[in-house]
Amino acid sequence: MIIDCHGHFTTAPAQVAKFRTEQIAAFQRTGIAPPAAPPAVTDDEIRAGIDQNQLRIMRERGIDMTIFSTKAVAMDHHMGNEDTNVTWARFNNELIHRVCKLYPDHFVGVCQLPQARGVAPGARVIAELERCVNEFGFIGANLNPDPTGGHWSDPPLWDKKWWYPLYEKMVELDVPAMIHVSGSCNPHFNAVATHYINGDTTAFVQFMTSDIFKDFPTLKFIIPHGGGAAPYHWGRYRGIAQDMGLPPLEEKVLKNVFFDTCVYHQPGIDLLLRVLPTKNILFASETVGAVQGIDPLTNFYYDDTKRYIDASPSADTQQKQQMFARNALGVYPRLRAHPRCQNC
Numbered sequence: 001m002i003i004d005c006h007g008h009f010t011t012a013p014a015q016v017a018k019f020r021t022e023q024i025a026a027f028q029r030t031g032i033a034p035p036a037a038p039p040a041v042t043d044d045e046i047r048a049g050i051d052q053n054q055l056r057i058m059r060e061r062g063i064d065m066t067i068f069s070t071k072a073v074a075m076d077h078h079m080g081n082e083d084t085n086v087t088w089a090r091f092n093n094e095l096i097h098r099v100c101k102l103y104p105d106h107f108v109g110v111c112q113l114p115q116a117r118g119v120a121p122g123a124r125v126i127a128e129l130e131r132c133v134n135e136f137g138f139i140g141a142n143l144n145p146d147p148t149g150g151h152w153s154d155p156p157l158w159d160k161k162w163w164y165p166l167y168e169k170m171v172e173l174d175v176p177a178m179i180h181v182s183g184s185c186n187p188h189f190n191a192v193a194t195h196y197i198n199g200d201t202t203a204f205v206q207f208m209t210s211d212i213f214k215d216f217p218t219l220k221f222i223i224p225h226g227g228g229a230a231p232y233h234w235g236r237y238r239g240i241a242q243d244m245g246l247p248p249l250e251e252k253v254l255k256n257v258f259f260d261t262c263v264y265h266q267p268g269i270d271l272l273l274r275v276l277p278t279k280n281i282l283f284a285s286e287t288v289g290a291v292q293g294i295d296p297l298t299n300f301y302y303d304d305t306k307r308y309i310d311a312s313p314s315a316d317t318q319q320k321q322q323m324f325a326r327n328a329l330g331v332y333p334r335l336r337a338h339p340r341c342q343n344c
């Protein structure tokens with residue numbers, strides 16, 4: 001069994017993105033969310049997006065199941081307001097739910113939260129999380145640590161008033177969140193090349209330097225894209241924690257924080273697998289995602305991360321099996337109820 005914990009519906013039909021463009025244009029004109037309802041999407045249009053893309057690639061690479069969510073760069077929390085973003089998140093989450101219903105053996109849902117710039121994630125964010133988990137059977141959420149799109153002007157993840165109500169609900173529902181920024185409206189930061197990696201690294205350090213996991217001992221986060229800069233700079237973070245008088249990272253962070261394998265070259269995967277404990281690594285490829293080309297050095301797709309793990313001398317077969325499936329069941333407890341995961 002091989003579970004990819006990080007995939008997005010980047011191949012939704014064109015009317016989905018068009019709806020958002022028109023919704024935001026209307027909001028910018030009027031200052032209020034337009035009343036227009038999202039467009040219809042047929043099952044055939046959903047299948048056309050999935051069959052020849054994510055599902056074909058999963059079959060070619062031997063991936064059994066993907067933990068699936070909306071297109072991350074299009075979550076757009078920095079655009080519009082809470083009203084527009086509730087409509088947008090609900091529409092997108094319903095599409096993910098339909099993908100999961102059409103392909104129950106292959107996709108399990110994770111929800112987009114209707115966060116908005118300058119708005120604490122309150123009742124409406126929590127209501128959408130509850131709807132997705134309780135009604136759709138989703139097993140987690142994507143949490144944007146910077147809904148301002150690269151300006152970082154909202155409070156950090158340890159701000160109790162801002163974030164703790166959402167954490168309380170995550171603990172109650174027993175769902176983890178993947179830290180996942182969206183687009184960047186700061187011209188300094190390319191969205192997927194800089195802003196994503198900044199977001200991952202920033203979240204790691206905020207976890208390391210705060211009491212979030214003292215306050216929520218069972219709360220779990222996944223830091224994607226291989227954990228940003230954290231594994232490469234593990235010595236720096238261990239040293240900073242030590243200088244600050246903090247407990248070792250194993251105690252402070254690694255009971256609650258997990259890292260995916262969206263690192264698109266062999267030496268990067270070898271380092272990740274060598275530096276972090278096996279129990280903290282979850283297989284992922286983020287396909288079809290930010291990097292879609294073929295590496296001329298290997299003649300394989302950059303995002304074919306299973307290939308790097310298979311070839312890595314940094315872990316043995318048993319450790320690799322743990323990263324490919326068993327760790328996901330520990331981090332996403334609701335995944336254990338899935339029929340395909342009974343004997344993982």
Ligand SMILES: [Zn+2]
Nearest residue numbers: 006008072286
């Ligand atoms: Zn992603």
